[in-house]
Amino acid sequence: MAAYPRTCRLTRPSEFQRVFERGLHRRVQVRGLFARVRESSSAEPRLGFALSKRSLKHAVERNRVKRLVRESFRLHRTQLPKLDIVIITQSEVAQLDNAAILQQLEILWEQLSRLYPALKSAPQAKLTF
Numbered sequence: 001m002a003a004y005p006r007t008c009r010l011t012r013p014s015e016f017q018r019v020f021e022r023g024l025h026r027r028v029q030v031r032g033l034f035a036r037v038r039e040s041s042s043a044e045p046r047l048g049f050a051l052s053k054r055s056l057k058h059a060v061e062r063n064r065v066k067r068l069v070r071e072s073f074r075l076h077r078t079q080l081p082k083l084d085i086v087i088i089t090q091s092e093v094a095q096l097d098n099a100a101i102l103q104q105l106e107i108l109w110e111q112l113s114r115l116y117p118a119l120k121s122a123p124q125a126k127l128t129f
Contacts (some may be wrong), residue, residue: 004074006056010074010084019048019084029110030104032093033069037112045080047087049075055089065089068098072105080109081116 010016017036019025025038040046049066056062069087073080093101 002074002077003032004070004077007042008044008046008073008077010046010086014085015046016048016050016086021118026115028108028115030108030111032090032096032101033065033104033108034088034090034110035108036088037083037116039116040082042084043082045077045082046084048087050086052089053092056094059081061094062089064098065093065101068101069105070100072109076109077083080090081112081115081118083112083116 004092010019018041019036021038028035028037047070049069051062051065053062056065073085096104
């Protein structure tokens with residue numbers, strides 16, 4: 001079962017600052033979204049959000065995007081490299097429906113996996129009875 005525990009979240013300002021440090025991050029863009037990424041100090045990928053009122057005017061829109069990104073991240077977390085990822089939105093994401101946003105996230109996760117193949121998380125053993 002895929003989960004989204006607290007250990008998979010960027011929560012402290014210092015963690016966000018580390019991702020945004022000049023020259024030490026990479027920016028990956030898809031339609032309506034882009035991600036700033038940096039190698040994680042954690043043993044697994046971590047996710048954070050920097051959604052502005054300028055790009056998404058209404059809280060409903062911001063919450064919808066966060067909910068979709070969290071769910072997609074939760075499902076793909078085991079295949080992602082060990083990165084700290086901060087998702088940033090552009091105003092065009094408000095015009096996309098949920099399916100289109102999820103499709104763009106699939107592309108984003110794939111790009112990250114291709115850019116950082118050496119940082120892949122080890123697959124977790126499944127318990128069988």
